[in-house]
Amino acid sequence: MRVIRSMLGLALLLNLLVIAACGDGATGGEGEVQGRLIVTGSSTVAPLVGEIARRFEQKHPGVRIDVQAGGSSQAVADVQRGTAGLGMISRSLAESERHLDATTIARDGIVLIVHRDNPIDALSDEQVVDIFTGRVRNWKDAGGDDGRITVVNKADGRATLAIFLDHYELQSRDIKPGVVIGDNQQGIRTVAGDPHAISYVSIGTATFEASRGTAIRMPRIDGQEPTLEAVHRGEYALARPLNLITHGSRSALAEAFIAFASSPEVHDLVEAQYFVPAVE
């Protein structure tokens, strides 16, 4: 009797769970997902994925998503080793990483920044290359005032450096930097403090900093207006995708999270982090 009763109780409980799962499944797609997911990688993407994870956890109470920041290369190593279920990279997959699967959740552009007092309004691709390779060393040769140019370059391994080099078909050793920096914020601070400096940073970060009065300007590059709208329309050449990557077959939880992270439900979070939502 007792066994039957407990079985009945269990059946009832299961039933309730299924109903609850269906109620939730209406928005989530399939059945209720459970468990823990470890996400590691790019420190550019980590704050965004952290916010997406928080919203995902609210929708699925049985889920915990741990976001760890360490860099795009760490993401690749961790998903291959299996220490992370999901990786975050702030670039496209390289040739040697084609065996991984990537899903773009947002886009970020790279923009050149100069000091606010620098009268330069536009630079051609050729001028940009000349400045960064040291062929042009004074602003007056690039159409500006007299003053020695300080080239602020990113450290090796930074995704923005890779995209910059790739776009201008340069090698890391071609660049003659006056200052080498790490993060976007550091680049903005360096340029805001030096009237003759030039650097390149994330367009979302630069737009935000310029709007709150930081002493930087974004000249047009080769006639392109560096705006978030241009990145959104896919017209901006110096853009990079922010990807979630996996290795091998995806768990149900990873699948559900990737679907959620690339859905319109998180577009407000993407915009709040000054990125551009990915367009399918």
Add this chain to the structure above:
Amino acid sequence: MSDVKSSQPAWMSNRHFDWPDRLATVLVWLVAISIVAIFVWIVGDLVRHGVPHLSVSFLFEAPRDAGRAGGVGPILVSTGLILGVCLAVSIPVGVGTAMLLAEFTRRGGGFGLLVRRSLDVLAGVPSIVFGLFGNALFVIYLGMGFSILAGGLTLACMVLPILIRSTEEGFRAVPDDYRRAAAALGLTRSAALWQILLPAATPGLIVGLVLGIGRALAETAALLFTSGYVDRMPESVLDSGRALSIHIYDLAMNVPGGDGNAYASALVLIVLLLAINGLTFWLADRWLGRRITPQ
């Protein structure tokens, strides 16, 4: 000051050579004043930028919008847990090793020398190396994952050299008369250690603890790879938890518009450090120092 003057040889105080003396005085004053100025500048800057973002709810709320809004509640809890794990491991091991070095090995003995040399090398290792070591040993090899436990143990490894060396100095500073008197009174070695030598060595232990806690609370690099980046309220020490220093780093470097809360968090960190140091002095004085009164 007076030190500089009295150390001048007699020929310098004759009128003809008076100016080097003056110059030295001015230089020493300038250096001392600039040290104070740097301290005042840093704290003043933190207070000026941090106070507008500070409130009681900042201490208890969870961070929102990647840390731009909300507070540091879960982060304070994680920081406390990491420090707790670190101290729970490092104090017994540290005091034990210091006792061994000071009381049970000969001054010039081979084993003591080996331990001391290893500690000196460890004390000079950059924290990022401890981070990678902690990541390899605790996180991956021992399977703890990114967790408060792994972070605390890594910090313990980092803090131990400082703690051991200064506690050892504390033991060595205890006059040999104490040991002879204890032996003359027929105290066992362990009774002499616990009742007399350890309380008398407390000043050394406190210095080690204060330095160690300072290093642990300020640590970013070693924790990024061990206790991790998760800013949720930790449920156990096996959860990943973001330390205050990592939160400040993240807000300042990765989050556009996060600098206001970064300043506020830095202010919280400094106040926390001062409070913990004060508490350390008070507890050590109360528990150990009162048992005996050296000198």
